[in-house]
Every structure is written in structure tokens, then in C-alpha cells.
Amino acid sequence: MKVNRNGVRFCNESTPYDILCFQAGRQPGGVFCQVFDANAPEDILRFATIGCSAFANQMMAVGMPIEEFCAVALEQGVMQKADTLDELADKLGFEGDAKQAFLDQAERYNQQFDAQVDDDFGKEAYRLSALRQAPFYGCWFGGSLLTTIDGLQINGDCQVLRADNSVIPGLYAAGDVSGSFFSGNYPEYIVGCASGRSSTQGRHVARLLAGDLKA
Ligand SMILES: Cc1cc2nc3c(=O)[nH]c(=O)nc-3n(C[C@H](O)[C@H](O)[C@H](O)COP(=O)(O)OP(=O)(O)OC[C@H]3O[C@@H](n4cnc5c(N)ncnc54)[C@H](O)[C@@H]3O)c2cc1C
Known part of the structure; x- marks a missing residue:
């Protein structure tokens, strides 16, 4: 599940990078929070993504524990981990209305998983997941650069x-x-x-x- 600073989901997480990045860029502060639970290895395999994110599929397929996969981010404090969603919300910095919205959003996301229907953003059923199995993980993201879109103008022979x-x-x-x-x-x-x-x-x-x- 991806939410903005207000604790509100804002996109179909299954869309390509550029669509997701543009949507994230329109959120408050241009940032978003990615949240998942201990079932991430099964979820990642089921999501069956392609391209560079398939790296995660491959690591899960050979049995790498999610703790090991996220070890550097956890050690550096970039990623947060907690035994409850309430505690995770605190660690991620959600306060007041935003914290309540975050918890409500997680509950709604779980209901959509149970129903296998994302009636907010139309994500495919096989890429829905639940947030119920402790420990829970969360991480803030901003803009990312995979390739450059500008540069030296060239002809057909470079x-x-x-x-x-x-x-x-x-x-x-x-x-x-x-x-x-x-x-x-x-x-x-x-x-x-x-x-x-x-x-x-x-x-x-x-x-x-x-x-x-x-x-
Ligand atoms: C996380 C991530 C995931 C990606 N996933 C995909 C994917 O799934 N599919 C895909 O097609 N693309 C993907 N890309 C994009 C792709 O990797 C890049 O577009 C591609 O590698 C660019 O190749 P390049 O040779 O033009 O540049 P680079 O690979 O950046 O090579 C430039 C080289 O020049 C060297 N260099 C720089 N300055 C100097 C200097 N002054 N003197 C000598 N050497 C110098 C650098 O060290 C580097 O080795 C991904 C990129 C990232 C960051």
C-alpha cells in the first residue's frame, strides 16, 4: 500500500514507474510512504513484476528472508519496522488526523483484499495484499532517477x-x-x-x- 503524508492512498500501485512518480509528485511534499507486512515474500512472488523490480522476485524465490532483503534500509533507519500498524504509524511520523487516516486506510485496504476488488483505484486482484501479519514495515520515498530524459541532441548515427x-x-x-x-x-x-x-x-x-x- 502506498499512502501520502495525510495517510491516504493516492494511486493504483500497479502502474508503471512514470505514472506512479507523477502521481507521487502531486502529493503533499512530493513524497509517499510504502507499507507492507511480514507476508511480503509471498506477495512479491504473486505480484510477478517485470523489469528491475523482478530483482525482488528473484531474491524471494531463492528464499531470502525479507529482513535480509531490507537489512541495509532497516540498519540505516531509512525503513521502519513495528509490531503493530499503530506503532508503525508513529515511527513513520503520522500524527493526529493523518495517523487516524493511515489506520483507516490500512483497514480499508485489508477489506479490499478480502473482497479482491480495489474499488478506489482498480488495482488487479492478484496484486492486492493484506496488512495483517506482524511485523509491519514502512518507508518514505521521494523522486527517483532511473534514466535521463534530457541530454545531447543526436542524429540517427549518434x-x-x-x-x-x-x-x-x-x-x-x-x-x-x-x-x-x-x-x-x-x-x-x-x-x-x-x-x-x-x-x-x-x-x-x-x-x-x-x-x-x-x-
Ligand atoms: C535502479 C535502476 C533500475 C533500472 N532498471 C532498468 C531496467 O529494468 N531496464 C532498463 O532497460 N533500464 C533500466 N535502468 C536504466 C539503465 O540502467 C540506464 O539507462 C543505462 O544503464 C544507461 O547506460 P549508459 O551506458 O548510457 O550509462 P551508465 O550505465 O550510467 O554508464 C556511464 C558510465 O560512464 C562512467 N563515467 C562517468 N563519468 C565518467 C568520466 N568522466 N570518465 C570516465 N567514465 C565516466 C560511469 O562510471 C559509468 O560506468 C535502471 C536504472 C536504475 C538506476
Whole structure:
């Protein structure tokens, strides 16, 4: 479950990164809190996500305990852990109305899991989870950077362009330093498109410079 500073769920947690990040960016302070319980290993396997988050699936599949998976965040105090949701809310800094809203929201989320229907945001039933099994975990998140959406403007041969679109001879840019490939969207469902873009462009430039291709 993801909630904002007011303890209120604000999105379908099953949406791609960019949609989630934009929604989170519109919340108070631009931050959100991720909460899960001791059943996380089973939940993560059932969610069957793809892309870089599949790293968690793989660790759970080989039996890594959730405590070990979260060890660094817990040790550094970035992630909080508690025996009850009430205690977790305190540790995460929810106070007053926000704390009550957080507890009410968790209860509502549990009811939606029982009914297997997310009637607030339409999350798929197989990606709903309950928050009932202690210990409970929570962590605050802000913006995150997976790839750059700006950078040097290039042509089809990765040659860097001047502001007037003329080629700068001998200067190439591939991967994250090249610009506009993901302008406005980072399509998570095309898994590997960022690292794939980098290696494809890099290989293309290498072949050009080796004389294997004509510019
Ligand atoms: C957490 C995370 C998850 C991701 N998951 C995915 C995914 O599932 N699928 C996907 O396609 N993409 C994913 N990405 C994005 C993808 O990893 C990047 O887009 C890709 O690695 C960019 O490759 P690159 O070669 O352009 O840049 P980089 O991989 O950043 O390589 C740049 C290299 O240049 C070196 N360097 C920097 N400055 C200098 C210097 N002055 N001199 C010499 N060397 C220097 C750096 O050390 C680095 O090794 C993810 C990114 C992150 C952060």
C-alpha cells in the first residue's frame, strides 16, 4: 500500500514507474510512504513484476528472508519496522488526523483484499495484499532517477548536433547522455529499453568508427 503524508492512498500501485512518480509528485511534499507486512515474500512472488523490480522476485524465490532483503534500509533507519500498524504509524511520523487516516486506510485496504476488488483505484486482484501479519514495515520515498530524459541532441548515427542541428564532427553520444529518447515517457512495460538503447547505440557507434558501417 502506498499512502501520502495525510495517510491516504493516492494511486493504483500497479502502474508503471512514470505514472506512479507523477502521481507521487502531486502529493503533499512530493513524497509517499510504502507499507507492507511480514507476508511480503509471498506477495512479491504473486505480484510477478517485470523489469528491475523482478530483482525482488528473484531474491524471494531463492528464499531470502525479507529482513535480509531490507537489512541495509532497516540498519540505516531509512525503513521502519513495528509490531503493530499503530506503532508503525508513529515511527513513520503520522500524527493526529493523518495517523487516524493511515489506520483507516490500512483497514480499508485489508477489506479490499478480502473482497479482491480495489474499488478506489482498480488495482488487479492478484496484486492486492493484506496488512495483517506482524511485523509491519514502512518507508518514505521521494523522486527517483532511473534514466535521463534530457541530454545531447543526436542524429540517427549518434552524432551530436549543435543548436542549429548541424553535426559536430567526431563527437558521438550514446545511452543516457544522449537526449530526448524518453522525453515525456519512460515505458516500463518495454523492459530493457533503456539499457537496450544504450548498448544498441554504443555498438552502432563502435561499428561506425571501425569502418564496419557507413555514416
Ligand atoms: C535502479 C535502476 C533500475 C533500472 N532498471 C532498468 C531496467 O529494468 N531496464 C532498463 O532497460 N533500464 C533500466 N535502468 C536504466 C539503465 O540502467 C540506464 O539507462 C543505462 O544503464 C544507461 O547506460 P549508459 O551506458 O548510457 O550509462 P551508465 O550505465 O550510467 O554508464 C556511464 C558510465 O560512464 C562512467 N563515467 C562517468 N563519468 C565518467 C568520466 N568522466 N570518465 C570516465 N567514465 C565516466 C560511469 O562510471 C559509468 O560506468 C535502471 C536504472 C536504475 C538506476
